[in-house]
Amino acid sequence: MRSRMPFGDELRASLGSPGRVRRLGSSPRSRVWRVELPGATAVVKQIVGGADAEERYAREVAALRLAARAEPPVVPALLGIDPGKRVLVLEHLDHRHPSGDWIVGYAAALARLHAAAGPEDAGVLPRWSGPGAADVASFLGLAEALEAAVPPGLSGELDDLVRRLGRASGHALLHGDPCPGNDLHTADGIRFVDFEQASTGSGVVELAYLRIGFPTCWCVTAASAELLERAELAYRTAWRTATGTEPDGDLTDACAGWLLRGDALVERARRGAADHLALIPDQDWTWGTATARQRLVHRLGVVGALTAERADLSRLSRLSTEMRRRMLARWPALAPIPTRRP
Numbered sequence: 001m002r003s004r005m006p007f008g009d010e011l012r013a014s015l016g017s018p019g020r021v022r023r024l025g026s027s028p029r030s031r032v033w034r035v036e037l038p039g040a041t042a043v044v045k046q047i048v049g050g051a052d053a054e055e056r057y058a059r060e061v062a063a064l065r066l067a068a069r070a071e072p073p074v075v076p077a078l079l080g081i082d083p084g085k086r087v088l089v090l091e092h093l094d095h096r097h098p099s100g101d102w103i104v105g106y107a108a109a110l111a112r113l114h115a116a117a118g119p120e121d122a123g124v125l126p127r128w129s130g131p132g133a134a135d136v137a138s139f140l141g142l143a144e145a146l147e148a149a150v151p152p153g154l155s156g157e158l159d160d161l162v163r164r165l166g167r168a169s170g171h172a173l174l175h176g177d178p179c180p181g182n183d184l185h186t187a188d189g190i191r192f193v194d195f196e197q198a199s200t201g202s203g204v205v206e207l208a209y210l211r212i213g214f215p216t217c218w219c220v221t222a223a224s225a226e227l228l229e230r231a232e233l234a235y236r237t238a239w240r241t242a243t244g245t246e247p248d249g250d251l252t253d254a255c256a257g258w259l260l261r262g263d264a265l266v267e268r269a270r271r272g273a274a275d276h277l278a279l280i281p282d283q284d285w286t287w288g289t290a291t292a293r294q295r296l297v298h299r300l301g302v303v304g305a306l307t308a309e310r311a312d313l314s315r316l317s318r319l320s321t322e323m324r325r326r327m328l329a330r331w332p333a334l335a336p337i338p339t340r341r342p
Helices: 009-015 053-067 102-114 133-145 154-167 225-243 251-260 292-306 311-330
Strands: 021-024 030-037 040-047 078-082 087-091 172-174 183-186 189-192 199-201
Touching (some): 009 078, 053 078, 053 087, 053 172, 102 172, 102 183, 102 189, 102 225, 133 154, 133 311, 154 311, 292 311
Antiparallel strands (some): 021 030, 030 040, 040 087, 078 087, 183 189
């Protein structure tokens, strides 16, 4: 295992020769080792697999460098890189089991991560990309398959939503996959890892994870209303402290955008390969802590409630409520998504 870890001459010259090496679990798109270096324990990560490996590596390195500005830290220190082998060497951090109200500290740390980038960093990372016309068509197709009445004018309402999300301002440093498991709860605070999908945009699209149920994540959870209120206040407070401004973006729009995205029902390796919303009437599948139908029922409930007082999303509110009702009637054994992370 040790001989297979990529650790070239330049890394050895700057960091010393690695001692004991242990392979760690990771996604199929990366290889990760814990290694003893002179005076410190480190993590060696190599990004592999897929035609986008170079892009994912560049995003991770750029994001870690931007995030290193935050104080106190919100990411492990980047100790060294080997671009030729797509290798990063990172500070090793001890993870502790999160507390029951973990999302409050998580939200504050996420705000400080987001605040690490600004307008001067335009172009360092790609802009966040929201749902598009194909997502709208897929969502409306699912509504018809569920025999839910689509209100007249809804298509235009959703087109307007997609345009708003596409024009959303903001230069926040977005993690891209800020999931349970990509947050390390250390004695000195929360640090984020795995920035292969990092981008810039409105931080609210990731603040929405707390309400909509961590849409890109294996570990989906639903927090209580009291915890959500505390967490969202912690996010806004931390953002104001770091930037002196209010967060950009609309939380309701962000949640509605995640509802439209069928690819947010499957792990990354399966995204872009099928219309996953179209599969829902005939198939259900488990990913992590919940099934696709469980995830969708949760999102429909969140969006139906959030949009209830929005004149510009009133049709979506009615349809979301009706689709959720029909799904629960068709599959009465569907359980709510978990309230606690593993």
